Amino acid sequence: MKHIYVDNAGTTPMAPEVIDTMTDVMKNTFGNASAVNFHGRQARFILDNSRHTIAQSINAKNDNEIIFTSGGTESDNTAIIQTALLRKDLGRHIITTSIEHEAVLKPMEYLETQGFEVTYLPVDQNGVIDINDLKKAVREDTILVSIMMGNNEVGSHQPITQIGEFLKDKNAWFHTDCVQAYGVLDIDVQTMNIDMLSVSAHKINGPKFLGFLYKRDGINLPSFVKGGDQELMRRAGTENIPAIAGFAKAVEILTPEIKAENVQKFMELKKHLVTKLKENQIDFEVNGLLEEGELPQILSVWFKGYESDRLLTNLDLAGVSAAAGSACTAGSLEPSHVLKAMFGKNSPRVSETVRFSFGVYNTQEEIDVLVEKLVKIINRGK
Structure with a gap:
């Protein structure tokens, strides 16, 4: 795999x-x-x-x-x-x-x-x-x-x-x-x-x-x-x-030209993932702004009704490495302080969010496979 x-x-x-x-x-x-x-x-x-x-x-x-x-x-x-x-x-x-x-x-x-x-x-x-x-x-x-x-x-x-x-x-x-x-x-x-x-x-x-x-x-x-x-x-x-x-x-x-190319690539991967989720009728919302000027490599997604730890475990078993938040606190049971600050500690986003972050070696084909696996996991969990 x-x-x-x-x-x-x-x-x-x-x-x-x-x-x-x-x-x-x-x-x-x-x-x-x-x-x-x-x-x-x-x-x-x-x-x-x-x-x-x-x-x-x-x-x-x-x-x-x-x-x-x-x-x-x-x-x-x-x-x-x-x-x-x-x-x-x-x-x-x-x-x-x-x-x-x-x-x-x-x-x-x-x-x-x-x-x-x-x-x-x-x-x-x-x-x-x-x-x-x-x-x-x-x-x-x-x-x-x-x-x-x-x-x-x-x-x-x-x-x-x-x-x-x-x-x-x-x-x-x-x-x-x-x-x-x-x-x-x-x-x-x-x-x-x-x-x-x-x-x-x-x-x-x-x-x-x-x-x-x-x-x-x-x-x-x-x-x-x-x-x-x-x-x-x-x-x-x-x-x-x-x-x-x-x-x-x-x-x-990271010359100015390479950096510009990377930023464009990350934004394209981010938008492509969002588009594919919509096409597959996944119930989700993006946390934060999906705009130029934000960090292009980070996409935080609220998957409504699906707890992040369960989703991450199933993604890992399917061969996808993602995260719920900062790697420095990933082993903690404490919910994300960032999401609590943004939406309140009682918001379902706090426990139902997954972060996807892209790098120079990611491809659009990988995103297609990721979405395919993600859709199967979410639909299976309904």
Whole structure:
């Protein structure tokens, strides 16, 4: 049985070019980038070039604004917790949204136990905040605003440029989790007035356990990981040069032309799936907006009257890998906090939703097979 993978928001398969790059570096460049000897200089060359490639991808002013981390979670934790500890004498108020990833929400909960006050902005039924709610929430003692660019469960796109414009003259620093948005949405930290930004490599066909934190010059956060002086004393630990080289290769692959092609492909796959469901008279609704500008790779679907855990189990048995929500909470019995924020905790959507997320290796033929299997499962369950 050929398995169909439509859980790319959870993780993506590594691109062959990435694997080749990492294999070559593992074989031939084993030095420690902090060493001043020949092998260390070889590793440092790869590290510096990779940092440059990634800095350019978001229009950072200089390469040293990029800090390599173990992934999006560490990047989020570093930006949030270290900002709070550094700026606590200026204020103890932080703003975020009710639909952030756990990598943002859990640090916020921790800071609340440390005497910080966190405002959680609500979202509408499309999963988008009202910019006026943010403007009303900002206070003199607000030291940080952390709002994700694109939601990992429903694909909603927050008004990041408007937020950055409003905050640029305020006391609060602006952080955004771009783990799902990076690689599909255009990101310019200058025009968007972003102070800090988190990304994970494995969402763009790169390696797992690697990401970066963009930190605007002038923001001097203490190292979150204590130890050596790597990453210009901003993140201790010997750099994973093969993975960093692979990450840079994944970014290089995403030229503006390729990115545009991917976005168009994902939208076509998304719309094709919706069309086929309608043709087969499946009773469903899309959670969020099915429009240009939202995250093109994510489609959240409410299958009315069919519990998501049962549907996912049957899909898995039929050879289809999908998800109910974030992979980081997939093992939990707790319903999606994103759907509860959008529709209320008593809405049937909370327990009857499946997320399909597309990647560069998916095809329309796979979607046809997916729908065929899905229709059989749903009709059998009636």
